[in-house]
Amino acid sequence: MTAGHAHGVNHAVVIHGAHDVRVEERPIQEPGTGEVRVAVELGGICGSDLSYYRKGAVGDFRVVSPMVLGHEIVGEVDEIGPGVRGWDDRDRVVVDPSSPCGTCDRCREGRSNVCERPRFLGSAATTPHTDGGFANFVVARTANLVPVPARTASDVAVFAEPLAVTVHAVHRAGGVRGARVLVVGAGPIGSLLCATAHAEGAAEVVVADLDRQRLALAEAVGADRSAVVGEDDPGTEFDLVFEASGAAPAIADTLTRARRGGRVVLVGLPHGGPLPIPVAVAVPREIDLLGSFRFNHDEFVHAVELLVDGLPIDPLRTGTMAVTAAPDAFALAAQPTSMKVQLDFRAA
């Protein structure tokens, strides 16, 4: 069906432990039944990749053996496995990194993002770890592929995965149409939340962060107004508050910003010790406090649609570096002013 064009080397970005990212050669795999091989073009460095880089762990998931990082990838179908229909050599695709089991109670009720036996590209949640997508060639199930139309650039399409996180958060909130929205935290996820909330019809999107530079970027992609934490008052009586910083004081503060009967959606993974939750504020005002984690496949598909429709995420791209310079790319991504750093696999 296809000759394939997998020659040469397969460079992979491998985490060995904190501050130990190496570029190593890995064998090029043949796709099995129902699978294709993808020649990766670009990969986006995510907060979880950075956590493995900084601490050798994400939360309780510690790297105990070398693991290929990465779960935000776009590329071209390069080789087609047995029994695969509907995909052709050179089709451009983004890969949904999430492979839920499909059979547990949560999967059956349509909440595969909280699957009890999930697999996720580039994750140390299980041992042996699941290798990620930061390599020249990656094998993926066709169920995980979403096509990218010719008019959408790869450096835009590669935002699909973090954007899907924000699409899911908006669903958890019950939608944002006509709502006054506060987004706390203007990192990549908080900024993408501003873009999604704006695109999905929020009446007003206010963003709060400590860093002016980040706030300017969040405004460039969709926030109507910004507030520097500790200097400006973001306001109160919001219909919806999205917490995307994970900082303990910010999480406690969200409850005081929501209106009576409002909703607070926690998207950022908490860090920084025990969390004081002002329950006395939340109970009489009947505020819904909701967790939001990853996304379902249909939300990933919707994220691709938003990008194809021209969601203005370009300002969030900090830089692009060749895969062979991956350690430098991680050092850049770890800078507090960096948003998205992309790895380029095409040149290597």
Ligand SMILES: [Zn+2]
């Ligand atoms: Zn990600």
Ligand SMILES: [Zn+2]
């Ligand atoms: Zn499941």
